[in-house]
Amino acid sequence: MVIIGGGPGGYEAALVAQQLGAHVHVVERQGMGGSAVLTDVVPSKTLIATAEWLTVTEQAGELGIGADGGPDGDPGTLRADMDTVDRRVVRLAAKQSKDIRTRLEREGVTIISGTGRIDAEISAQGSRRIFVTTTAGEELELETDIVLVATGATPRVLPSAQPDGERILTWAQMYNLTEIPEHLVVVGSGVTGAEFAGAYNALGAPVTLVSSRDRVLPGEDEHAAELIEAVFRRRGMTVLSRSRAAAVRRVDHGVEVELTDGRVVTASHCLVAVGGVPATDGIGLTEAGVEVSDSGHIKVDRVSRTRAFRVYAAGDCTGVLPLASVAAMQGRIAMWHALGDAVSPLDLDTVAANIFTAPEIATIGVTQKQIESGEIDGAITRLPITRNPRAKMLGIKEGFVKLFSDRSTGTVIGGVVVAPRASELIYPITIAVTQRLTVDQLANVFTIYPSLTGSIAEAARTLHRA
Numbered sequence: 001m002v003i004i005g006g007g008p009g010g011y012e013a014a015l016v017a018q019q020l021g022a023h024v025h026v027v028e029r030q031g032m033g034g035s036a037v038l039t040d041v042v043p044s045k046t047l048i049a050t051a052e053w054l055t056v057t058e059q060a061g062e063l064g065i066g067a068d069g070g071p072d073g074d075p076g077t078l079r080a081d082m083d084t085v086d087r088r089v090v091r092l093a094a095k096q097s098k099d100i101r102t103r104l105e106r107e108g109v110t111i112i113s114g115t116g117r118i119d120a121e122i123s124a125q126g127s128r129r130i131f132v133t134t135t136a137g138e139e140l141e142l143e144t145d146i147v148l149v150a151t152g153a154t155p156r157v158l159p160s161a162q163p164d165g166e167r168i169l170t171w172a173q174m175y176n177l178t179e180i181p182e183h184l185v186v187v188g189s190g191v192t193g194a195e196f197a198g199a200y201n202a203l204g205a206p207v208t209l210v211s212s213r214d215r216v217l218p219g220e221d222e223h224a225a226e227l228i229e230a231v232f233r234r235r236g237m238t239v240l241s242r243s244r245a246a247a248v249r250r251v252d253h254g255v256e257v258e259l260t261d262g263r264v265v266t267a268s269h270c271l272v273a274v275g276g277v278p279a280t281d282g283i284g285l286t287e288a289g290v291e292v293s294d295s296g297h298i299k300v301d302r303v304s305r306t307r308a309f310r311v312y313a314a315g316d317c318t319g320v321l322p323l324a325s326v327a328a329m330q331g332r333i334a335m336w337h338a339l340g341d342a343v344s345p346l347d348l349d350t351v352a353a354n355i356f357t358a359p360e361i362a363t364i365g366v367t368q369k370q371i372e373s374g375e376i377d378g379a380i381t382r383l384p385i386t387r388n389p390r391a392k393m394l395g396i397k398e399g400f401v402k403l404f405s406d407r408s409t410g411t412v413i414g415g416v417v418v419a420p421r422a423s424e425l426i427y428p429i430t431i432a433v434t435q436r437l438t439v440d441q442l443a444n445v446f447t448i449y450p451s452l453t454g455s456i457a458e459a460a461r462t463l464h465r466a
Helices: 008-019 034-038 041-059 082-107 191-202 222-234 324-338 368-372 389-394 427-434 439-443 454-462
Strands: 002-004 025-028 110-122 128-134 139-144 147-149 153-155 184-187 207-210 238-240 245-251 254-259 264-267 269-272 276-278 311-313 352-355 360-365 378-384 400-406 412-419
Touching (some): 002 110, 008 025, 008 082, 008 147, 008 324, 034 041, 041 082, 041 191, 082 110, 147 324, 184 191, 184 264, 191 207, 191 222, 207 264, 222 238, 222 360, 222 368, 222 400, 254 269, 311 324, 368 378, 378 454, 389 454, 400 454, 412 427, 412 454, 439 454
Parallel strands (some): 002 025, 147 311, 207 238
Antiparallel strands (some): 110 128, 254 264, 352 360
């Protein structure tokens, strides 16, 4: 087994393959964990964790908490030291990468630092060759029965907004900053743009968010997106809706962001967060018979197979769903299928996702839009989090729990949670959706009083059909 790419799809697949008795090589050029661990998920969520501490203090006065005054009249307010924050971010990402490498090596997986390319030819025995160029410049040749491509994606770069790593940045370069930006412009209001905009706004930077759509997070639950945009504006962020960046230029001591309507926004830094592109060039996919879409994504079925003989693919390079959890599951499914173990095809209806804004947005299953359009015959309930006694005690004023059920059977088919730590609160709803529990079964589980999960049970009770 040769796995090209050591991100979540690659290293989780390696563990499964090794467990099932395969001899596994992983080829990774950046470091184990890939961009998810080194430049994307782990570092960004570590940065956001720091910002979260600062947003928690918003309600301190209401809870009776104040700060002693500092010297020279300093009121003693909390502030972030970006140099310390970013050094911690980089340190934790490196440690996570090292931990993954240690685990794989302990299990017997061979790791090669370098890049791999699939040979177009297949031997008479059905094996393939992988040509590897190591980071030390060596050329290796590996013969393998199965290939898994898990090369991930890289930040999309606009021709009119070339990143320089100092003032014009991609999401992978944000950890170069050693000071809070004097003014940060974020181009792109999808998940990545919203998360970084919210985090730097909480860290104390003036932020302008350029959104080409009517609202931020255009692909998410409408009520959740509207709430987050309202929170952004309340915290002082400037949101430019229905605005599109035409160009980003480096100028003395900063940047100019030119919009298509002629306006120019001057700032100290600009983050261009307009999605990613699959890292599929130059690894011999087309020559090996792998079907690739016009966007560069590898086409796979629900067990991660490509159209090429004994070649599988997993993760962001497939364009199925850009989540580390989905990449990991695709990688595991590929190995279970390739090695003859019991396997269920990937079911995207059971994938829980989270946006790490403050408050967080967690979702699972069908959407309200699908129900309202008539595509799905479902019932909807929504409870504001402010009704929850635990939320009152914690000073939480923004958020809600939304639950969807099948109108005829009462089965839980989806949900949305907008609240602090929604990524944790979505779990019981995810279990209900995955295990096809009814709203009555969910409602009749004991919850702690007081607790935020009590709102999930309450939402389920409102969907009870007598």
